[in-house]
Amino acid sequence: MGLFDRRAGKGAPFDWLVVGLGNPGPKYARTRHNVGEEVVKLLADRRGDTMKGGRDNALVAESRLGSGPGEQRTVFAFPLTFMNESGQAVSALVRRYRIDDPTRIVVVHDELDLEPGVVRVKAGGGLAGHNGLRSITQHLKTQDYLRVRIGVGKPPSKERGAGHVLSKLPASERERLDVAVETAADAVTQIVTEGVDAAMRTVNTRAS
Numbered sequence: 095m096g097l098f099d100r101r102a103g104k105g106a107p108f109d110w111l112v113v114g115l116g117n118p119g120p121k122y123a124r125t126r127h128n129v130g131e132e133v134v135k136l137l138a139d140r141r142g143d144t145m146k147g148g149r150d151n152a153l154v155a156e157s158r159l160g161s162g163p164g165e166q167r168t169v170f171a172f173p174l175t176f177m178n179e180s181g182q183a184v185s186a187l188v189r190r191y192r193i194d195d196p197t198r199i200v201v202v203h204d205e206l207d208l209e210p211g212v213v214r215v216k217a218g219g220g221l222a223g224h225n226g227l228r229s230i231t232q233h234l235k236t237q238d239y240l241r242v243r244i245g246v247g248k249p250p251s252k253e254r255g256a257g258h259v260l261s262k263l264p265a266s267e268r269e270r271l272d273v274a275v276e277t278a279a280d281a282v283t284q285i286v287t288e289g290v291d292a293a294m295r296t297v298n299t300r301a302s
Contacts, residue, residue: 097185097234098194107192109166110159110286112137113184115203115226118174125261126246127177129271130202130226133242133278134170140279143170150186151175160287168286178225181233188234197290199239200282201230208245211270213277215285215294216241240290242278244271 114135116128123131138145138155145153153172160166169191173183184199193199197217203226208214218238221227231237249257263271277297284293 097188098196106167107194108156108169110168110198110200111171111184111187111191111193112168112200112282112286113171113173113180113187113202113230115177115180115201116172117176124263124268126204126263126271129204129244129246129275129278131172132275133202133244133282134172136275136279137282138170145170145172147174150183150190152183152187154187159283164287166286178229180226181229181231184230185233196234196236196238197240199234200242200285201227201239202242202244202278202282203227204246205243206246206248208243208247210245210247210267211274212245213274213281213297213300214243214245215281215290215297216243217290217294240285242281242285244274244278246271 112134114130114133116122116131122128135145138157141157143155143157145155147153151174153174155170157168157170158165159168169187171187173180175183188199203224205222207222217240221231230239281293281297284296
């Protein structure tokens, strides 16, 4: 019985799992590395849902996106593991919510290869050196999940990479990321309600 087998869980399957990556604790809040966390919390807030702790080492809100016959049962989640162990929580959530297809998983994460504030949607692909994506891929045994990438820019040197993503931001860059978080939340909603191709057409054609 594989990970993406709906027989592996109990209760009605959910349609989508949306995971925002970051590190737990107030020390890391509002840093570049935690923009994914901000997106899933914003999505839950928009629906009037509260993310709560519990099983699977994650904050979770069970919600819905869309309306009418096309309404999608969606889980918003933020792993409470550190970034490089994100896959532990994600694989447990896949089992719990009986997600049967990796393309029904959306991972929202920071992206060094994009300029600060740029948002892009991607289906599958490589890991771009991201420890959270590496852990998820190891646990799910696939790279076919969807990604919403939020640009945070490159550090001045590779040696300063950790400090770059974990440090507090200048006000001007923080303002750009606040806008990007809203854009990324809109992108997730469009992925779930209209499909990833529609979201890529909308988001990826925007000027940087």
